[in-house]
Amino acid sequence: MSEESWALAVDVQEATTPCSQFEITKKVDRLRGPRNLKGDINGNIIPEKSRGGGGGGGDEDKIDLAEQSLLNKLIRRSLVRNRNQVEVLQRDPTSPLYSVKTFEELRLKPELLKGVYNMGFNRPSRIQENALPMMLAQPPQNLIAQSQSGTGKTAAFSLAMLSHANPANKWAQCLCISPTYELALQIGQVIEQMGKFCPDVKLAYAIRGNRMERGIKLQEQIVIGTPGTVLDWCTKYKLIDPKKITMFVLDEADVMIATQGHRDQSIRIHRQLSKDCQMLLFSATFEDSVWRFAEQVVPDPNIIRLKREEETLDTIKQFYVLCKEKEDKFTALCNLYGSLTIAQAVIFCHTRKMAAWLTAHLTKEGHQVALLSGEMTVEQRAAVIERFRNGKEKVLVTTNVCSRGIDVEQVSLVVNFDLPVDMDGNADNETYLHRIGRTGRFGRRGFAVNMVDNKHSMDIINQIEMHFNRRITKLDTSNLEEMESLIS
Ligand SMILES: Nc1ncnc2c1ncn2[C@@H]1O[C@H](COP(=O)(O)OP(=O)(O)OP(=O)(O)O)[C@@H](O)[C@H]1O
Numbered sequence: 001m002s003e004e005s006w007a008l009a010v011d012v013q014e015a016t017t018p019c020s021q022f023e024i025t026k027k028v029d030r031l032r033g034p035r036n037l038k039g040d041i042n043g044n045i046i047p048e049k050s051r052g053g054g055g056g057g058g059d060e061d062k063i064d065l066a067e068q069s070l071l072n073k074l075i076r077r078s079l080v081r082n083r084n085q086v087e088v089l090q091r092d093p094t095s096p097l098y099s100v101k102t103f104e105e106l107r108l109k110p111e112l113l114k115g116v117y118n119m120g121f122n123r124p125s126r127i128q129e130n131a132l133p134m135m136l137a138q139p140p141q142n143l144i145a146q147s148q149s150g151t152g153k154t155a156a157f158s159l160a161m162l163s164h165a166n167p168a169n170k171w172a173q174c175l176c177i178s179p180t181y182e183l184a185l186q187i188g189q190v191i192e193q194m195g196k197f198c199p200d201v202k203l204a205y206a207i208r209g210n211r212m213e214r215g216i217k218l219q220e221q222i223v224i225g226t227p228g229t230v231l232d233w234c235t236k237y238k239l240i241d242p243k244k245i246t247m248f249v250l251d252e253a254d255v256m257i258a259t260q261g262h263r264d265q266s267i268r269i270h271r272q273l274s275k276d277c278q279m280l281l282f283s284a285t286f287e288d289s290v291w292r293f294a295e296q297v298v299p300d301p302n303i304i305r306l307k308r309e310e311e312t313l314d315t316i317k318q319f320y321v322l323c324k325e326k327e328d329k330f331t332a333l334c335n336l337y338g339s340l341t342i343a344q345a346v347i348f349c350h351t352r353k354m355a356a357w358l359t360a361h362l363t364k365e366g367h368q369v370a371l372l373s374g375e376m377t378v379e380q381r382a383a384v385i386e387r388f389r390n391g392k393e394k395v396l397v398t399t400n401v402c403s404r405g406i407d408v409e410q411v412s413l414v415v416n417f418d419l420p421v422d423m424d425g426n427a428d429n430e431t432y433l434h435r436i437g438r439t440g441r442f443g444r445r446g447f448a449v450n451m452v453d454n455k456h457s458m459d460i461i462n463q464i465e466m467h468f469n470r471r472i473t474k475l476d477t478s479n480l481e482e483m484e485s486l487i488s
Contacts, residue, residue: 074382080150125152135160140278147306165221167200227265242272319475350418427463
């Protein structure tokens with residue numbers, strides 16, 4: 001079928017049997033069974049291990065778990081919203097369950113409390129309410145805590161380590177391992193900031209490049225590092241006596257086990273610790289593999305979980321536009337943009353090449369455009385997102401690489417210049433949800449426009465419609481009146 005005729009066929013089909021296709025695909029979807037959607041209204045980047053960005057095409061961006069995590073940290077300004085209840089599973093269900101509503105209730109050292117308030121924290125976050133009393137309890141309790149990125153885990157264990165460290169003892173007492181150099185530095189910054197008024201508590205970084213003399217003993221009470229270097233410091237250089245570590249923190253367990261060699265190194269470090277050492281493990285996700293690892297590292301754990309908030313398409317109007325080729329998509333995009341009052345828009349392309357092409361053309365048309373793609377460093381990506389967030393550019397063109405990284409409340413339009421597909425070329429519903437889920441946040445109305453340029457992409461739209469059971473309406477961007485009446 002030629003492009004003209006398939007577009008016509010779609011028109012005819014829509015005009016005559018408006019719901020039939022919708023119904024059929026719905027049935028197919030039911031047969032396929034439910035899919036595992038991990039919603040996140042906060043725009044967190046979620047591991048996409050199983051996906052390669054979809055559908056072939058050469059230069060699509062791949063996403064690295066540790067990079068995602070770092071990007072989240074770099075662009076996050078505050079706690080993410082989560083209205084779900086925290087689930088607590090106590091090791092000893094008969095012991096009373098403590099939770100705190102204020103930092104004062106934790107009876108912290110005044111200098112530490114000052115550091116917490118100095119960071120602008122007024123009250124504990126949802127996960128901190130339960131995790132902090134458990135981490136600070138006497139006798140020490142082991143903990144496995146899972147909640148999405150941005151809910152306050154790092155701040156919680158930083159506070160626990162600062163509270164636990166005894167400045168009178170000049171040896172390493174708290175050991176924290178993190179999957180990468182950059183992530184370790186980020187944690188270190190939190191500890192330094194929070195411990196600003198506790199000058200006697202010192203921090204050492206066990207990361208590559210930080211060369212130490214063999215045989216001397218570390219004087220610092222807190223050590224943060226990556227598994228390889230920490231292992232060297234414990235075994236080869238003997239800078240740390242693992243038996244004197246009384247608090248062990250394993251951060252980002254999901255990222256850790258996804259990184260080659262880190263799982264085994266973490267277990268080797270763990271084996272050297274004393275049986276009485278308090279074990280704390282944190283993870284943003286909790287697949288079976290993470291859980292199995294957690295159980296190995298944390299005996300007799302208390303477990304705290306905060307489920308993600310489900311993302312919803314309820315407040316989002318979804319459309320598709322029939323186009324012939326990329327130039328046509330571009331014209332449709334310009335029509336759309338010219339006729340609507342749009343605060344800010346995010347446009348998703350499948351490949352870097354397409355994103356670069358679109359950015360160049362939009363810029364030529366006089367739009368202020370930001371481009372985000374995989375060849376940039378994480379810091380560059382964070383800077384682009386920051387500029388966009390501050391309204392320096394009104395349009396952000398991007399590939400899958402940050403489909404979940406941007407948390408910009410003023411985005412009212414998301415355009416799928418290329419539709420999200422999985423490696424088999426089928427609709428990638430999860431990515432679709434995350435892309436357009438960033439409009440219409442917190443009860444605001446948002447619009448999503450999908451560019452459809454062949455029969456296959458029309459099939460994808462149908463698959464998405466059925467999956468979410470939400471209508472995606474055809475939009476004619478050359479008909480201003482129709483467009484205004486639909487998008488209002
Ligand atoms: N009690 C609090 N009150 C206000 N802000 C907080 C509080 N706890 C943490 N924050 C802030 O919220 C943001 C997220 O916190 P934090 O980094 O601890 O979360 P996280 O769950 O470890 O996420 P990630 O793994 O992505 O770092 C940070 O900007 C942090 O400064």
